Amino acid sequence: MNYVEIKAAAKEKMSVCKMCRTCNGETCRGWTPGPGGKGSGSSFVRNVSKLREITLNMRTLHADVDVDCGVTLFNTTLKAPIFAAPIANVPVNYGSSVSEADYLEALAKGCKDAGVLPFFGDGAAKEFFDLPLETMGRYGGYGIPTIKPWVNEIAIEKIKRALALNPVAIAMDVDAAGLVSLKKTPTPIAFKTLEDLKIIKEQIHVPFIIKGIMTVEDAEIALLAGADAILVSNHGGRVMDEGISTIEVLEEIVNFVAKRCLVLTDGGYRSGYDVFKALALGADGVLIGRPYSHAAIGGGSEGVSLYTRQLIGELEDAMRMTGCTTLGDIRRKTVNVRF
Ligand SMILES: Cc1cc2nc3c(=O)[nH]c(=O)nc-3n(C[C@H](O)[C@H](O)[C@H](O)COP(=O)(O)O)c2cc1C
Numbered sequence: 029m030n031y032v033e034i035k036a037a038a039k040e041k042m043s044v045c046k047m048c049r050t051c052n053g054e055t056c057r058g059w060t061p062g063p064g065g066k067g068s069g070s071s072f073v074r075n076v077s078k079l080r081e082i083t084l085n086m087r088t089l090h091a092d093v094d095v096d097c098g099v100t101l102f103n104t105t106l107k108a109p110i111f112a113a114p115i116a117n118v119p120v121n122y123g124s125s126v127s128e129a130d131y132l133e134a135l136a137k138g139c140k141d142a143g144v145l146p147f148f149g150d151g152a153a154k155e156f157f158d159l160p161l162e163t164m165g166r167y168g169g170y171g172i173p174t175i176k177p178w179v180n181e182i183a184i185e186k187i188k189r190a191l192a193l194n195p196v197a198i199a200m201d202v203d204a205a206g207l208v209s210l211k212k213t214p215t216p217i218a219f220k221t222l223e224d225l226k227i228i229k230e231q232i233h234v235p236f237i238i239k240g241i242m243t244v245e246d247a248e249i250a251l252l253a254g255a256d257a258i259l260v261s262n263h264g265g266r267v268m269d270e271g272i273s274t275i276e277v278l279e280e281i282v283n284f285v286a287k288r289c290l291v292l293t294d295g296g297y298r299s300g301y302d303v304f305k306a307l308a309l310g311a312d313g314v315l316i317g318r319p320y321s322h323a324a325i326g327g328g329s330e331g332v333s334l335y336t337r338q339l340i341g342e343l344e345d346a347m348r349m350t351g352c353t354t355l356g357d358i359r360r361k362t363v364n365v366r367f
Contacts, residue, residue: 038323045122071271109313112315122325133163179218197235200239201263237292275309309360
């Protein structure tokens with residue numbers, strides 16, 4: 029099975045997602061629930077389009093070198109600083125004939141086999157947290173459960189259940205307070221204050237990742253709360269319309285954080301060349317969302333591994349063609365930013 033066949037198989041198995049040639053948010057504008065961005069869909073579209081405004085600076089006059097994009101993050105040795113993003117309710121959002129349980133199994137196994145880490149999602153229905161935990165349990169806690177910003181009492185209950193599996197880290201997608209679908213459920217979801225986050229952090233003895241940071245102001249609050257990593261993310265454009273893209277705010281946030289915690293990012297990354305761009309702007313790692321779902325739906329765990337190997341191959345190619353031997357060589361001067 030190759031990647032083209034995996035994409036074709038995914039298209040067959042999805043009735044909502046149209047599996048566009050480039051997953052750029054144009055066709056699915058406003059499809060939430062669904063795979064799209066909120067409202068006009070412009071935040072999703074902008075995530076993808078702004079990445080096209082960064083180009084790589086080719087360097088060929090150097091010795092022939094072996095490149096290595098291996099890294100240790102969250103005490104885990106990875107083949108590359110790449111993660112599968114948390115995505116919940118795949119049958120409804122994609123109109124997929126693959127069940128949530130099978131999707132999660134494909135993601136967990138595929139990521140582990142390929143040497144990268146999966147994040148797992150959460151949702152209003154009980155199964156959207158139970159199933160990821162069951163899946164992670166089968167893989168010895170290999171993964172990062174991402175808990176929604178429920179009111180603290182409920183969030184802490186879920187954190188305790190996740191911690192029992194000894195996960196690599198625990199994340200909270202604080203931006204989910206803006207999710208249309210969760211506004212309609214009876215489970216209380218809330219914006220988080222510094223005090224709320226400090227209480228949550230006290231419960232967590234593994235790295236704590238705050239997902240959904242888009243400004244220096246929120247990065248500062250996350251640091252004060254004791255976050256071990258922040259995730260520069262706008263939830264794939266699903267929580268706020270007319271927002272800026274993640275790549276546009278990444279460098280300012282990286283500079284502000286100044287290595288006081290790790291900085292991850294996501295939103296619109298599709299290839300290893302895209303991953304290279306975020307690393308050049310200072311990110312420690314990149315999450316990829318929708319394309320991993322397509323790979324899992326179309327090709328199961330094999331599809332996830334194959335897509336990951338393709339991403340790593342592209343990242344290595346980008347490194348080789350810009351004269352970078354290790355991740356540490358990927359600096360600002362290896363790219364040209366035109367925004
Ligand atoms: C259908 C769908 C479901 C998602 N579910 C979750 C979730 O449960 N938790 C979460 O933190 N993010 C969720 N996200 C956001 C992703 O984790 C990620 O931030 C985003 O998809 C990255 O953008 P990309 O898909 O363009 O790569 C979801 C995204 C989609 C498209």
